Amino acid sequence: MNRDGARKSIWQEEIKTFSADVDIDQLFDVAVVGGGITGISTALKLQLSGKKCILLEAANIGFGTTGGTTAHLNDFFDTTYAQAIKDFGLNNAKLLKFVGIEANNIIKNNIREFNIDCDYEKKTGYLFALDEKQEKQLIDIVDGAAQVGHQMIYTNDIPFPVPFKKAAVIPDQAQFHPVKYIKALAEAFLNAGGFIVENCLCESHEEQEEEVILTTSKGIIKAKNVVYATHIPPGVNILHFMNAPYRSYAIAFSLNGDHYPKDLGYDLVDPYHYYRIQEINGENLLIAGGEDHKTGHTEDTGECFSKLENYVREYFDVNAAVYSWSSQYYEPVDGLPYIGKLPGSNGKIFTATGFRGNGMIFGTISSQIICDLILNIPNKYEKLFDPARIKPMAGAGTFVKEQASVVFDFIKDKIFIEKIESLAELKDGQAKVVKHEGESYAVYKESGGKSHVLKSTCPHALCEVRWNSAEISWDCPCHGSRFNVNGKILTGPTVKGLQRIENKN
Numbered sequence: 203m204n205r206d207g208a209r210k211s212i213w214q215e216e217i218k219t220f221s222a223d224v225d226i227d228q229l230f231d232v233a234v235v236g237g238g239i240t241g242i243s244t245a246l247k248l249q250l251s252g253k254k255c256i257l258l259e260a261a262n263i264g265f266g267t268t269g270g271t272t273a274h275l276n277d278f279f280d281t282t283y284a285q286a287i288k289d290f291g292l293n294n295a296k297l298l299k300f301v302g303i304e305a306n307n308i309i310k311n312n313i314r315e316f317n318i319d320c321d322y323e324k325k326t327g328y329l330f331a332l333d334e335k336q337e338k339q340l341i342d343i344v345d346g347a348a349q350v351g352h353q354m355i356y357t358n359d360i361p362f363p364v365p366f367k368k369a370a371v372i373p374d375q376a377q378f379h380p381v382k383y384i385k386a387l388a389e390a391f392l393n394a395g396g397f398i399v400e401n402c403l404c405e406s407h408e409e410q411e412e413e414v415i416l417t418t419s420k421g422i423i424k425a426k427n428v429v430y431a432t433h434i435p436p437g438v439n440i441l442h443f444m445n446a447p448y449r450s451y452a453i454a455f456s457l458n459g460d461h462y463p464k465d466l467g468y469d470l471v472d473p474y475h476y477y478r479i480q481e482i483n484g485e486n487l488l489i490a491g492g493e494d495h496k497t498g499h500t501e502d503t504g505e506c507f508s509k510l511e512n513y514v515r516e517y518f519d520v521n522a523a524v525y526s527w528s529s530q531y532y533e534p535v536d537g538l539p540y541i542g543k544l545p546g547s548n549g550k551i552f553t554a555t556g557f558r559g560n561g562m563i564f565g566t567i568s569s570q571i572i573c574d575l576i577l578n579i580p581n582k583y584e585k586l587f588d589p590a591r592i593k594p595m596a597g598a599g600t601f602v603k604e605q606a607s608v609v610f611d612f613i614k615d616k617i618f619i620e621k622i623e624s625l626a627e628l629k630d631g632q633a634k635v636v637k638h639e640g641e642s643y644a645v646y647k648e649s650g651g652k653s654h655v656l657k658s659t660c661p662h663a664l665c666e667v668r669w670n671s672a673e674i675s676w677d678c679p680c681h682g683s684r685f686n687v688n689g690k691i692l693t694g695p696t697v698k699g700l701q702r703i704e705n706k707n
């Protein structure tokens with residue numbers, strides 16, 4: 203299985219291909235775009251409720267962040283209950299508490315109904331403060347949780363060898379193997395009569411009176427409703443102004459001896475570190491995550507892994523780092539996800555984005571919310587997560603216009619490429635953005651000496667891409683589009699690759 207990065211995640215070996223011949227020349231009830239936890243959960247729910255669904259995935263199932271997550275199933279979120287009370291009021295914060303419970307129930311029901319072996323385990327969570335500042339934060343978090351009736355109890359013991367000042371224990375959390383889970387959901391979806399088309403990039407849509415016409419890399423696909431479960435909707439949308447892309451790093455370590463902490467742990471460092479264990483091929487591994495930063499804001503992303511590894515080695519008796527990978531998530535501007543009708547659409551297109559580090563839960567609840575919206579069933583979370591709560595921003599019009607006027611003409615000759623290469627002066631494995639005659643080029647030299655020269659302007663909103671040395675990708679700091687060294691799309695919202703500068707000879 204492939205993932206949207208060069209490094210292999212701990213889950214990656216599990217995925218399989220779901221390619222089959224599908225007659226796309228028919229009207230579907232719903233086309234779900236995106237083969238991560240959100241898309242597959244939604245497609246299955248809709249199919250089981252009687253809709254004829256097709257799931258379209260640009261690469262393969264699990265290619266996006268679901269293949270690079272750490273899959274804690276926690277019902278306390280990156281946006282704390284205290285923050286939610288402040289920003290959305292006590293009643294809404296109480297509603298948020300039920301999201302975690304309900305999403306967990308959906309996951310448990312799916313596991314039961316489809317007999318899924320996905321290493322699901324109930325766990326206890328521990329939040330711990332390492333200094334005085336974090337201690338204040340923890341008190342605030344626990345107070346907020348108490349106000350909404352979410353259980354967090356102070357404790358003097360944590361099962362992690364990290365010195366702490368104050369800690370709280372949170373019962374009834376869980377974890378699972380995300381790819382085993384979505385793979386089984388995809389199989390259940392096919393068994394229920396659904397269709398899956400992989401390697402199918404959705405490039406644009408046109409909403410008509412009775413249906414939506416999707417233009418894809420496999421041809422036109424028509425559906426009465428479309429769900430963009432693409433982590434951030436593709437193309438140009440106001441939601442791109444309301445969500446910032448971040449990268450987070452994870453390493454799975456083998457430890458010396460057998461002292462693996464069996465529960466879930468989170469410190470309150472900014473950005474925080476998170477821990478869990480996972481058994482892979484009969485061996486326990488400690489997965490630690492953290493070192494988050496805005497996408498494109500750190501070029502030496504290898505250093506983020508070093509920092510994470512050094513941090514973990516300080517406290518744990520590490521034997522070896524067995525897997526290390528990074529992935530992307532989206533921070534919504536007001537702290538809560540956007541789930542519902544796609545802004546700008548007239549009611550046939552839905553989306554789910556802005557999950558922060560809680561997409562296992564929010565992706566799962568999205569399946570219920572979007573299914574209810576399509577079936578015209580009232581949903582209690584509909585208003586809380588309504589993307590229409592965002593206010594249109596000045597500048598959105600210009601943004602769209604700029605997007606429409608992008609013109610490409612970059613077929614260059616050998617001398618030109620040599621000039622760019624010499625300006626870049628790269629060693630094998632290095633990359634750089636260079637300016638030449640008012641234009642900007644992204645150059646990568648692979649080991650063996652071959653250079654790849656691309657136009658460095660992201661076709662989505664014309665920002666300049668930046669090098670991600672750990673995942674060997676060009677990442678856009680504005681909205682999180684990512685490309686491989688050939689300019690091919692790894693991550694949306696772009697629906698066009700980076701323009702490659704080809705040698706004419």
Ligand SMILES: Cc1cc2nc3c(=O)[nH]c(=O)nc-3n(C[C@H](O)[C@H](O)[C@H](O)COP(=O)(O)OP(=O)(O)OC[C@H]3O[C@@H](n4cnc5c(N)ncnc54)[C@H](O)[C@@H]3O)c2cc1C
Binds near residue numbers: 271272450451557697
């Ligand atoms: C390192 C890390 C650790 C995390 N840990 C946790 C955790 O412990 N618990 C938790 O709850 N959450 C966690 N999260 C967040 C969570 O993993 C994500 O929010 C979640 O996986 C998002 O799932 P998704 O299905 O919405 O998107 P994705 O899994 O990204 O799936 C979207 C899919 O859409 C496809 N796609 C995109 N554009 C198009 C297009 N135009 N046409 C066709 N297909 C397209 C992509 O190829 C991709 O496969 C973590 C995130 C990171 C980065």
